[in-house]
Amino acid sequence: xxxxxxxxxxxxxxxxxxxxxxxxxxxxxxxxxxxxxxxxxxxxxxxxxxxxxxxxxxxxxxxxxxxxxxxxxxxxxxxxxxxxxxxxxxxxxxxxxxxxxxxxxxxxxxxxxxxxxxxxxxxxxxxxxxxxxxxxxxxxxxxxxxxxxxxxxxxxxxxxxxxxxxxxxxxxxxxxxxxxxxxxxxxxxxxxxxxxxxxxx
Numbered sequence: 001x002x003x004x005x006x007x008x009x010x011x012x013x014x015x016x017x018x019x020x021x022x023x024x025x026x027x028x029x030x031x032x033x034x035x036x037x038x039x040x041x042x043x044x045x046x047x048x049x050x051x052x053x054x055x056x057x058x059x060x061x062x063x064x065x066x067x068x069x070x071x072x073x074x075x076x077x078x079x080x081x082x083x084x085x086x087x088x089x090x091x092x093x094x095x096x097x098x099x100x101x102x103x104x105x106x107x108x109x110x111x112x113x114x115x116x117x118x119x120x121x122x123x124x125x126x127x128x129x130x131x132x133x134x135x136x137x138x139x140x141x142x143x144x145x146x147x148x149x150x151x152x153x154x155x156x157x158x159x160x161x162x163x164x165x166x167x168x169x170x171x172x173x174x175x176x177x178x179x180x181x182x183x184x185x186x187x188x189x190x191x192x193x194x195x196x197x198x199x200x201x
Contacts, residue, residue, distance in 0.1 A: 013075035029061035042066035052118035056082025104136035120159035149194035175199035
């Protein structure tokens with residue numbers, strides 16, 4: 001059997017899910033994101049993109065809060081699993097199986113774009129390219145939300161450690177920083193290893 005090591009191929013991520021080696025998966029909504037959802041009015045920030053949505057726990061939480069949720073993931077396996085889970089929970093989510101680097105080629109538009117454990121899964125040299133794609137689908141006045149993880153200086157990946165100062169430098173080309181915090185409600189194993197960024201377009 002071919003061993004797939006190229007993180008730019010969806011088959012790599014499919015195998016990770018199939019082998020239950022998706023260690024980034026919390027198997028529950030991210031508590032940081034759950035708190036944030038209470039800060040935004042679903043009526044006025046209704047269109048929400050959950051990027052790199054995985055098994056869909058964050059997307060389902062947002063849908064239950066009244067947001068119109070689109071969840072995008074590169075992995076066929078992730079979309080298959082999250083669609084089944086959403087049906088079990090009886091929540092409405094528009095699941096799309098696509099490469100996030102193709103967002104700029106679509107007509108999709110959102111009031112809020114959220115990501116968690118997405119940047120650590122791509123080649124670090126492509127972070128700016130991914131930010132550019134997120135910007136392409138964010139409405140004027142919209143917000144980009146990132147719970148950036150891991151920030152721990154590890155070598156290699158995925159997950160790749162994120163240089164949060166370099167990340168902010170790149171993100172500031174597109175948006176204005178509205179909020180930043182290291183003191184967030186992270187799950188215990190990830191405390192002090194993830195930071196919250198909120199940018200406004």
